[in-house]
Amino acid sequence: MTAAVFGLGLIGGSFALALKDHGLADEVIGVDSSAENARSALELGLVDRTAIHDEAVAGSDLIVLATPVDVTPVLATRILNRVRHGQTVMDMGSIKEELCEVIEQHPARGRFVATHPMWGTEFSGPAAARHGAFTGRTTVICDRELCDADALATVENIYARIGSPVIYMSAAEQDLHTAYVSHISHITSFALALTVLEKEREEERIFDLAGGGFESTVRLAKSSPETWLPIFTGNKYNVLDVLREHIHQLQILRRLLERDDREGLRAAMQKANTIKRILP
Amino acid sequence: MTAAVFGLGLIGGSFALALKDHGLADEVIGVDSSAENARSALELGLVDRTAIHDEAVAGSDLIVLATPVDVTPVLATRILNRVRHGQTVMDMGSIKEELCEVIEQHPARGRFVATHPMWGTEFSGPAAARHGAFTGRTTVICDRELCDADALATVENIYARIGSPVIYMSAAEQDLHTAYVSHISHITSFALALTVLEKEREEERIFDLAGGGFESTVRLAKSSPETWLPIFTGNKYNVLDVLREHIHQLQILRRLLERDDREGLRAAMQKANTIKRILP
Numbered sequence: 001m002t003a004a005v006f007g008l009g010l011i012g013g014s015f016a017l018a019l020k021d022h023g024l025a026d027e028v029i030g031v032d033s034s035a036e037n038a039r040s041a042l043e044l045g046l047v048d049r050t051a052i053h054d055e056a057v058a059g060s061d062l063i064v065l066a067t068p069v070d071v072t073p074v075l076a077t078r079i080l081n082r083v084r085h086g087q088t089v090m091d092m093g094s095i096k097e098e099l100c101e102v103i104e105q106h107p108a109r110g111r112f113v114a115t116h117p118m119w120g121t122e123f124s125g126p127a128a129a130r131h132g133a134f135t136g137r138t139t140v141i142c143d144r145e146l147c148d149a150d151a152l153a154t155v156e157n158i159y160a161r162i163g164s165p166v167i168y169m170s171a172a173e174q175d176l177h178t179a180y181v182s183h184i185s186h187i188t189s190f191a192l193a194l195t196v197l198e199k200e201r202e203e204e205r206i207f208d209l210a211g212g213g214f215e216s217t218v219r220l221a222k223s224s225p226e227t228w229l230p231i232f233t234g235n236k237y238n239v240l241d242v243l244r245e246h247i248h249q250l251q252i253l254r255r256l257l258e259r260d261d262r263e264g265l266r267a268a269m270q271k272a273n274t275i276k277r278i279l280p
Numbered sequence: 281m282t283a284a285v286f287g288l289g290l291i292g293g294s295f296a297l298a299l300k301d302h303g304l305a306d307e308v309i310g311v312d313s314s315a316e317n318a319r320s321a322l323e324l325g326l327v328d329r330t331a332i333h334d335e336a337v338a339g340s341d342l343i344v345l346a347t348p349v350d351v352t353p354v355l356a357t358r359i360l361n362r363v364r365h366g367q368t369v370m371d372m373g374s375i376k377e378e379l380c381e382v383i384e385q386h387p388a389r390g391r392f393v394a395t396h397p398m399w400g401t402e403f404s405g406p407a408a409a410r411h412g413a414f415t416g417r418t419t420v421i422c423d424r425e426l427c428d429a430d431a432l433a434t435v436e437n438i439y440a441r442i443g444s445p446v447i448y449m450s451a452a453e454q455d456l457h458t459a460y461v462s463h464i465s466h467i468t469s470f471a472l473a474l475t476v477l478e479k480e481r482e483e484e485r486i487f488d489l490a491g492g493g494f495e496s497t498v499r500l501a502k503s504s505p506e507t508w509l510p511i512f513t514g515n516k517y518n519v520l521d522v523l524r525e526h527i528h529q530l531q532i533l534r535r536l537l538e539r540d541d542r543e544g545l546r547a548a549m550q551k552a553n554t555i556k557r558i559l560p
Contacts, residue, residue, distance in 0.1 A: 118489050138488050167488050180476050181489040185497040188468055191529040193552040196460050199525050206558050208418050208447050209398050209461040215559060216496045217465040222556050225549040232537055232545065243534050245479050249471040250527050257512055257520055265512065269505040272473040276502050278486050279495060 004029040004056035005064045006075065008041035009227075010121060011092050012066030013129025016046045021131055022161045029056045041126040057082050062154065065091040070230035073102035080108040088151040090115050094178060095235045096142045096171035110148035113155040116140040116174060117164055118182075124224040135163040140178075142171040179238035186220045186228055187243055193221035284309040284336035285344045286355065288321035289507075290401060291372050292346030293409025296326045301411055302441045311336045321406040337362050342434065345371040350510035353382035360388040368431040370395050374458060375515045376422045376451035390428035393435040396420040396454060397444055398462075404504040415443040420458075422451040459518035466500045466508055467523055473501035 003025040005012045012030075019025040030047030032038040038050040057063055057079055065072050065079075072093050079089055080103060090113040091099065103109055117139040121128060139159045144152055159166050169177070196206060196218070206214070232239050256264040283305040285292045292310075299305040310327030312318040318330040337343055337359055345352050345359075352373050359369055360383060370393040371379065383389055397419040401408060419439045424432055439446050449457070476486060476498070486494070512519050536544040 120493065140489070169485075177485045177489055180479065181486055181494040184472065184475065185493040187533060188472060188530070189493075189497060190549055190552040191526060191533055192464065192468060193555040194529045194532075194548065195464065195522060195526040197551065197554065198529070199460065199522060205449075205457045206461055209420070209457055213400065213465040213469075213500050214461040216499055217469060218555055218559065219496055220493050221552045222559075223549075223553075225546045225553070228549065229542060229546055233540065233542060236537060236540075240534065240537060242475060242479060243530065243537070246471060246475040247527060247530050247534065249474045249478070250468070250523065250530070252474075253467060253471055254520065254523050254527065257516060257523070260513065260516075262509060262513060266505045266509050268474065269470055269503075269508065271477065272470040272501040273503075273505070274477065275473040275498055279490055279498065279502075 001025050001061045002027045002029065002059060003062040003064060004031060004051070004060035005047065005066060006031045006053075006056070007065065007067035007071075008032040008037050008046060008126050008129075009066065010124050010128040011117075011119075012064065013041055013044070013046040013126045014119075014131075014133035015064060015066060015092060015117075016041070017129055017131050018134055018162050019158070024158055024161055025062070029060060031056045037126055041129075044126055044129070046126055046129050053078075054082070057087075061087060062158075063087065063089045065089070065093070067091075067093075068226060068230050069093040069095050069099070069234050073099045076103055076112060077106065080106045080112060083108045083111050086150075087111060088113065088154045090155050092117060094182065094231045095175050097175045098234055100143055100146075100171040104146075109146055111151050113144075113147050113151055114142040114171065115155060115159070116142070116178065117159070120182075122219050122222040124227060134159070137164055139164045139166050140174050141166050141168050142174050144168050175235050176238050179235055179242045183231060183235060183239050184242045184246055186223060187232070187239065188246065189218055189220035189223075192218050281305050281341045282307045282309065282339060283342040283344060284311060284331070284340035285327065285346060286311045286333075286336070287346035287348070287351075288312040288317050288326060288406050288409075289346065290404050290408040291397075291399075292344065293321055293324070293326045293406045294399075294411075294413035295344060295346060295372060296321070297409055297411050298414055298442050299438070304438055304441055305342070309336045309340060317406055321409075324406055324409070326406055326409050333358075334362070337367075341367060342438075343367065343369045345369070345373070347371075347373075348506060348510050349373040349375050349379070349514050353379045356383055356392060357386065360386045360392060363388045363391050366430075367391060368393065368434045370435050372397060374462065374511050375455050377455045378514055380423055380426075380451040384426075389426055391431050393424075393427050393431055394422040394451065395435060395439070396422070396458065397439070400462075402499050402502040404507060414439070417444055419444045419446050420454050421446050421448050422454050424448050455515050456518050459515055459522045463511060463515060463519050464522045464526055466503060467512070467519065468526065469498055469500035469503075472498050
């Protein structure tokens with residue numbers, strides 16, 4: 001099988017590696033709007049060769065979109081316009097509602113499989129790509145009933161071979177749940193970094209003292225605005241809903257502390273502890 | 281050297297192991313107000329034997345307080361009341377101002393060394409103790425000018441042998457900086473867990489999707505209220521100051537997203553990214 005990967009950053013680069021590592025593709029063609037990224041991906045051995053858009057689509061059995069989520073809907077439509085029978089198109093983005101709405105009525109909709117593997121790091125670009133990235137992580141496949149059976153089977157087989165268990169939900173459900181388990185964590189991490197940068201003037205002290213839990217909560221604040229700005233704006237209403245609740249919860253904790261309400265604080269922390277039940 | 285460790289949880293238990301692992305103590309005596317914890321620490325091999333308070337103090341060269349921070353000031357005073365020349369007392373708590381104020385005028389103040397090693401996990405109790413816990417992590421020593429030279433040297437030597445670089449600051453400075461790099465991360469993590477528990481009714485989905493950054497930001501929400509309630513209340517004014525700023529930063533991000541202000545969001549995220557400069 002020949003695969004074309006559009007977007008040769010953290011996700012696309014890691015997926016290109018996975019396709020080769022698991023013997024799923026004989027050839028991986030890379031496409032990136034940045035000539036520098038394309039060259040870098042080739043030098044790093046993420047892809048076998050690079051190509052321009054139409055050539056990559058024409059010559060591939062599988063076309064993978066790992067582009068920023070604001071680019072994907074139009075790109076997906078343009079690719080579906082050219083897709084031939086037997087070709088499969090998939091995306092790997094963090095949000096799905098807009099994408100799935102844009103391609104909903106396309107005559108070749110059945111060739112498209114919307115996927116979101118739950119893996120990432122705070123790093124970006126071709127150099128951030130890693131072997132073994134998706135293994136052991138869940139992948140969401142959205143709106144599977146709209147996929148042609150063979151296209152769905154092709155993508156399911158890929159994730160099975162990579163070792164990523166698949167779960168199914170609608171595009172709307174995936175965008176809601178992902179706001180909780182991923183997007184809000186990034187927002188709070190950005191805000192935490194801004195808090196510290198705003199208030200802590202002795203930056204050297206942060207570096208010295210950073211063993212106290214700070215790295216793990218602030219790690220995501222290193223994430224790329226190129227990736228995350230389109231995710232936040234594209235999932236605006238879900239993200240705002242969760243963000244308002246999160247601010248509300250922080251205000252409750254603040255008021256409990258202001259009032260020295262130890263029993264209230266203890267009860268809130270004990271309730272938070274029950275997250276252990278879900279994430280052991 | 282014989283050492284007595286008061287408080288046989290995550291920190292005290294790990295320190296007891298470090299004292300033995302690095303050949304710093306011939307015998308480690310454990311003291312815990314919970315008979316179950318004491319028994320568990322003995323069974324786990326964290327300590328050589330357990331003893332009651334006065335017996336442990338009388339028979340030890342080094343007395344280590346790894347108790348909840350609201351217990352430490354009174355316990356430290358009672359131990360300093362009994363301390364003999366040549367004995368050294370140290371604590372390992374996350375806050376210092378109240379402690380250092382309480383013991384400030386004690387005739388045996390010089391025997392006390394206030395330390396805060398920047399290490400921890402979200403787990404607690406004797407079973408959470410780990411070998412190698414403090415190695416490579418910075419330790420803060422507070423108000424060193426108030427310590428007898430030999431007591432300070434004893435503690436500095438222990439951290440040097442464990443492989444924990446020491447930095448020095450006043451108790452007030454340490455409480456301020458630790459609010460930024462540790463306490464606020466715990467507050468936001470508790471609030472994030474409460475947000476998700478409040479709003480996300482399909483808990484199974486959290487578990488399925490948890491690869492998206494959520495575990496690292498919510499991990500600290502599993503932390504023990506027994507440890508953290510006294511830290512938050514004991515460092516109330518610093519924690520509230522940082523918490524108010526953090527809520528303010530979240531409100532700014534919320535308003536930018538509400539207004540679709542992409543350039544504003546991008547600028548905020550790019551500023552947050554500069555945390556890389558401090559935490560590479």
